[in-house]
Amino acid sequence: MAHVRLAGLRKAYGDAVAVAGLDLDVADREFLTLVGPSGCGKSTTLRMICGLERATAGEVFFDDEPVGYLPANKRDVAMVFQSYALYPHKTVAQNIGFALRMMRVPRDEIARRVTETARALGIEKLLARKPKELSGGQRQRVALGRAIIRDAGAYLLDEPLSNLDAQLRVDMRAELKRLHADLARTFVYVTHDQVEAMTMSDRIAVLHEGELQQCARPEEIYHRPANMFVASFMGSPAMNFVPGRIVDEDGRRLFRGPAWEQELPAEAAKVAYRDVVLGVRPEDLRLGGPDGEGRCGKVFVAEPLGADVLVTVDVGTLVKARVPAPFRASPDDPVSVVFRSDRLHLFDAESGVALYAPAHTER
Amino acid sequence: MPKLTETRRACLLNGPAIVVLAALVAYPIGYSFWVSLHRQNLKRPKATRFIGLDNYLSLWHDPAFLASLRTTALFVLLVVSMTVVLATVLALVLNETFLGRGVLRSLALLPWAMPGVVNGLMWRTIFDAKTGVLNGLLTQLGVVDHYQAWLSSPTGAFFLTAFAQVWNTLPFAVILLLAGLATIPKDLYDAATVDRAGVVQRFRQVTLPWLLHPLLIVLILETMNAFKAFDTIYVLTGGGPGDATDVIAVLNIRTALTYTDFGLGSAYAWVITLITLLVSLGYVAALYRKGSFEL
Amino acid sequence: MSTVPLRYRLPWKKIVVYALAACFALYLLMPFYWIFAMSFMHEVDAIAVPPQWIPAKPTLENYLSFLKPNAGEALVGGRAIEETPFALGNSLVVAIATAALNLLLSVPAAYAFSRLRFRGAKLLLIGYLLTRMVPSVAIIIPFYLMMRSLDLLDTYGALILSYLTFSLPVTIWVLKDFFRAVPRELEDAARVDRCGWFRTLWTVFLPVAAPGLVAAAVFSFMTAWNEFMFALFMTSTKAAKTMPVVAANFATDMNTQFTLMAAAGVLAVLPPLLLVLIFQRLLVQGMAAGSVKG
Numbered sequence: 001m002a003h004v005r006l007a008g009l010r011k012a013y014g015d016a017v018a019v020a021g022l023d024l025d026v027a028d029r030e031f032l033t034l035v036g037p038s039g040c041g042k043s044t045t046l047r048m049i050c051g052l053e054r055a056t057a058g059e060v061f062f063d064d065e066p067v068g069y070l071p072a073n074k075r076d077v078a079m080v081f082q083s084y085a086l087y088p089h090k091t092v093a094q095n096i097g098f099a100l101r102m103m104r105v106p107r108d109e110i111a112r113r114v115t116e117t118a119r120a121l122g123i124e125k126l127l128a129r130k131p132k133e134l135s136g137g138q139r140q141r142v143a144l145g146r147a148i149i150r151d152a153g154a155y156l157l158d159e160p161l162s163n164l165d166a167q168l169r170v171d172m173r174a175e176l177k178r179l180h181a182d183l184a185r186t187f188v189y190v191t192h193d194q195v196e197a198m199t200m201s202d203r204i205a206v207l208h209e210g211e212l213q214q215c216a217r218p219e220e221i222y223h224r225p226a227n228m229f230v231a232s233f234m235g236s237p238a239m240n241f242v243p244g245r246i247v248d249e250d251g252r253r254l255f256r257g258p259a260w261e262q263e264l265p266a267e268a269a270k271v272a273y274r275d276v277v278l279g280v281r282p283e284d285l286r287l288g289g290p291d292g293e294g295r296c297g298k299v300f301v302a303e304p305l306g307a308d309v310l311v312t313v314d315v316g317t318l319v320k321a322r323v324p325a326p327f328r329a330s331p332d333d334p335v336s337v338v339f340r341s342d343r344l345h346l347f348d349a350e351s352g353v354a355l356y357a358p359a360h361t362e363r
Numbered sequence: 364m365p366k367l368t369e370t371r372r373a374c375l376l377n378g379p380a381i382v383v384l385a386a387l388v389a390y391p392i393g394y395s396f397w398v399s400l401h402r403q404n405l406k407r408p409k410a411t412r413f414i415g416l417d418n419y420l421s422l423w424h425d426p427a428f429l430a431s432l433r434t435t436a437l438f439v440l441l442v443v444s445m446t447v448v449l450a451t452v453l454a455l456v457l458n459e460t461f462l463g464r465g466v467l468r469s470l471a472l473l474p475w476a477m478p479g480v481v482n483g484l485m486w487r488t489i490f491d492a493k494t495g496v497l498n499g500l501l502t503q504l505g506v507v508d509h510y511q512a513w514l515s516s517p518t519g520a521f522f523l524t525a526f527a528q529v530w531n532t533l534p535f536a537v538i539l540l541l542a543g544l545a546t547i548p549k550d551l552y553d554a555a556t557v558d559r560a561g562v563v564q565r566f567r568q569v570t571l572p573w574l575l576h577p578l579l580i581v582l583i584l585e586t587m588n589a590f591k592a593f594d595t596i597y598v599l600t601g602g603g604p605g606d607a608t609d610v611i612a613v614l615n616i617r618t619a620l621t622y623t624d625f626g627l628g629s630a631y632a633w634v635i636t637l638i639t640l641l642v643s644l645g646y647v648a649a650l651y652r653k654g655s656f657e658l
Numbered sequence: 659m660s661t662v663p664l665r666y667r668l669p670w671k672k673i674v675v676y677a678l679a680a681c682f683a684l685y686l687l688m689p690f691y692w693i694f695a696m697s698f699m700h701e702v703d704a705i706a707v708p709p710q711w712i713p714a715k716p717t718l719e720n721y722l723s724f725l726k727p728n729a730g731e732a733l734v735g736g737r738a739i740e741e742t743p744f745a746l747g748n749s750l751v752v753a754i755a756t757a758a759l760n761l762l763l764s765v766p767a768a769y770a771f772s773r774l775r776f777r778g779a780k781l782l783l784i785g786y787l788l789t790r791m792v793p794s795v796a797i798i799i800p801f802y803l804m805m806r807s808l809d810l811l812d813t814y815g816a817l818i819l820s821y822l823t824f825s826l827p828v829t830i831w832v833l834k835d836f837f838r839a840v841p842r843e844l845e846d847a848a849r850v851d852r853c854g855w856f857r858t859l860w861t862v863f864l865p866v867a868a869p870g871l872v873a874a875a876v877f878s879f880m881t882a883w884n885e886f887m888f889a890l891f892m893t894s895t896k897a898a899k900t901m902p903v904v905a906a907n908f909a910t911d912m913n914t915q916f917t918l919m920a921a922a923g924v925l926a927v928l929p930p931l932l933l934v935l936i937f938q939r940l941l942v943q944g945m946a947a948g949s950v951k952g
Contacts, residue, residue, distance in 0.1 A: 081843045086847075087847070099851035384826060387822060395799055478883065478902050478926055484919060484922075487909055488919065587793075612887075625799050636796040639792070640791065640792075646791070
């Protein structure tokens with residue numbers, strides 16, 4: 001059981017800053033995901049929590065005990081590696097039980113716990129095999145087993161699903177989430193995949209260039225992104241952005257840009273006059289026939305996804321709309337486009353900071 | 364655990380190896396130079412005295428040394444060119460798929476396991492004037508009508524010695540070239556074929572450019588090896604007949620071991636060392652360009 | 659259904675490849691086959707004209723004569739025969755000791771190159787390489803003088819020390835490449851699994867790098883086993899003479915029986931040959947990676 005706290009955690013390699021002063025609280029039994037594009041410092045952060053990397057500055061606390069001075073083998077952590085890092089010269093059983101052996105747990109107890117863990121992961125038939133005789137998914141389970149057999153304060157997972165094929169990844173995602181519920185331990189999970197982050201986490205911490213962008217519950221991250229980076233990184237396809245200004249005309253508050261013009265909801269009134277970027281998620285666009293309400297545009301391309309159709313529309317700039325199937329359109333067909341006015345986001349054009357986001361309600 | 368910087372730890376870990384090599388290589392080389400500045404003969408220890416660069420100066424009037432330099436140059440040229448050509452062909456063959464490739468691959472390593480001395484001894488029985496199988500084979504094939512004393516003619520001895528040396532050093536070159544061939548992406552051949560390149564064009568446009576670097580490495584290493592060649596020649600001909608195969612290493616060892624002239628022997632050794640080091644600088648540069656020193 | 663006949667073309671490429679492969683196979687095998695066959699022949703058969711390609715009356719007599727040192731005196735080349743069993747033992751001891759010492763010294767050095775970033779790493783690596791390039795003739799005279807003053811002439815010590823000089827740099831280079839191929843995450847995993855620094859090295863890193871250790875050990879074993887020049891200089895009696903020296907004695911003795919010489923040659927070739935055949939893949943990998951071994 002551990003509550004993990006990072007205080008001003010920083011890592012620099014010479015002049016290159018990997019993590020720039022990170023403050024983060026992971027509650028006991030929480031599933032927290034560090035997400036961001038490659039090179040954002042998420043893996044470095046995880047390795048500092050683990051003790052594999054020494055922080056340049058700042059401190060890591062486990063249950064308010066500073067542990068920064070402890071190497072990985074003295075910290076109360078278990079880890080799942082991206083490449084699985086299974087010991088190739090040891091059998092599955094030896095791999096899973098290795099840490100217990102190092103901790104001088106009696107042999108019969110190791111055997112018992114290995115069998116138990118293997119059964120929980122459905123790999124009890126593989127215990128005598130060597131890692132190279134396993135499939136990717138099986139290796140992944142062994143790597144998981146090696147971590148969960150431990151009675152560790154924190155479980156650290158470094159992109160554990162990224163080497164699996166798409167179908168298996170979806171299955172393992174659900175299993176991992178269930179595993180967390182069953183184990184009731186603190187999980188810190190690193191991924192670059194926003195879907196994994198959204199689906200599994202209690203809270204998500206979005207990192208970019210070594211800095212924390214936002215740390216909040218998944219719904220909050222999705223519906224009230226703190227800035228343009230979070231807005232564009234979380235969600236697929238990404239949020240549409242349209243630059244422009246806010247103007248008052250005839251007592252109405254309007255967004256006006258070279259490509260788009262639209263009335264803003266009353267709640268947006270607090271936003272002062274300035275250059276802004278209007279953001280709207282693809283599912284918050286409505287498309288209609290050529291004579292429908294809204295502004296006119298031309299279909300650039302339509303990509304059917306099955307249940308939905310992803311339509312790229314040229315309204316002076318390209319925007320993506322996700323509309324329910326069936327939607328048939330050929331390139332250059334005229335359409336009308338509406339941005340749902342209760343779903344608009346406004347960002348400061350210069351800093352990218354969110355100025356306005358709709359209150360999060362069920363749609 | 365005491366905190367050590369990585370450089371400190373690396374020094375500690377490399378320390379034993381560095382000490383051993385300093386004591387067993389660096390020191391002897393320096394010592395060798397010191398000896399080369401003396402008149403020093405093991406059989407006349409009392410006559411040892413400092414003579415400066417006289418040993419080196421006398422090299423230029425030493426017919427044995429000058430002849431040996433010429434022999435060595437020819438020997439290196441012959442051995443290296445034969446090795447490179449044979450190794451390239453063999454590597455290209457081994458790079459193809461055919462029945463028995465595995466067997467040929469193993470066979471190609473056989474000469475590498477052969478100690479130079481045994482190599483020399485083996486070829487000596489084969490080239491033997493009265494009973495050798497080379498004579499037997501050529502007679503049976505009708506190439507020659509009676510047994511020849513191959514190793515008695517200077518030219519014959521020279522070529523056959525080179526031939527024996529090539530047999531011994533071939534595997535090393537083949538392995539390096541095969542490794543080079545293995546790095547060529549198969550896609551390149553497919554792309555070239557789609558682009559309508561024929562067999563010859565594919566070799567010139569795809570294989571050759573990728574093989575250039577391994578070839579350079581092979582060229583340099585085989586040059587150095589041929590330059591240092593000793594074991595095979597010592598057993599096969601001992602430098603004879605006359606001085607036909609008296610390459611510099613053989614001359615050097617004879618001077619030191621048989622005549623126990625350590626002063627002059629060391630001077631020879633230093634000339635050899637300087638030439639080898641010059642060649643090896645080329646090697647280091649070639650490896651450097653390939654990025655072998657990247658850490 | 660009508661079939662369009664394929665235009666038949668001679669598979670030229672196949673023909674050429676097979677023809678060349680056959681030529682090379684003969685070239686590579688025949689010389690060795692001949693001394694191998696000869697070592698099982700009676701002297702009269704070995705020198706028969708025309709040659710007997712397959713021993714008609716195979717015999718073990720040549721090999722057995724090495725086991726009867728006294729019988730050797732009756733034969734020509736008697737001393738070499740008598741020394742052969744000792745030389746085999748000497749070679750074995752010297753080669754194994756060289757391999758072991760090599761690993762002991764080179765594992766830490768190669769580990770540093772594969773896992774630490776340190777100043778002067780490149781320079782040191784080039785230094786090792788240049789050490790390797792130093793021709794043996796360059797150090798043989800001072801080495802002889804050093805060994806003489808240490809009273810080590812004609813002992814294993816002199817040979818082992820001298821073989822360290824050629825093989826240590828090669829071993830470091832070969833091991834460094836093998837070590838680098840060991841994924842760092844394995845060591846990280848071991849740390850998380852509560853292994854200390856030494857534990858990680860001993861239970862995870864070295865076992866995973868074992869192929870490299872084997873390759874390096876075999877390389878240095880072979881270097882030591884095959885070496886001739888130093889052995890010729892440093893040894894004089896059966897106390898330390900190695901197999902190549904004794905084999906050379908057979909060859910330089912004009913009266914030697916060819917069959918005995920062939921048997922000695924086969925004995926001298928057998929250990930390295932077996933090692934090469936057993937560890938073929940590893941050695942090729944190591945050689946290509948280090949590209950240093952001559």
